[in-house]
Amino acid sequence: MIQSTATLTCPHCGHRDTQVMPNDACVFFWTCPGCGDTLRPRPGDCCVFCSYGDVPCPPVQAAGGRPGACCG
Template sequence: MSKEVQLQSVLTCPVCRHQKEETMPTDACQYFYECENCKTNLKPLTGDCCVFCSYGTVKCPPIQQGTSCCGS
């Protein structure tokens, strides 16, 4: 049984707290994300596979499905 995967996640910049809703890719991990407000380049926190798992309101699709992200 596979649960429905959410593809929208709101990323919050840890520097300026700017928030933006983004659509997560289903075929790749997103390792980098540039805040459109302060231009900080975000990278995943230690132990997370992508920026959505670190800074998003919703974890990435592979994690939602209970699998490892990008073969990690």
């Protein structure tokens, strides 16, 4: 079953924020409500959910966890 929410954790301040993930789009930027830093995906990741979330984005989940399955 594909999860539609993920908790993003800021690597700078540790703030955690639960977000609904889009099924058909990548999220390239996320502004941390805790410190205000704008995060981008890490190299090799397709979106901020794959980089900083506790669950990868829905397209990656549907592809069995294969990195790059989103927005490629």
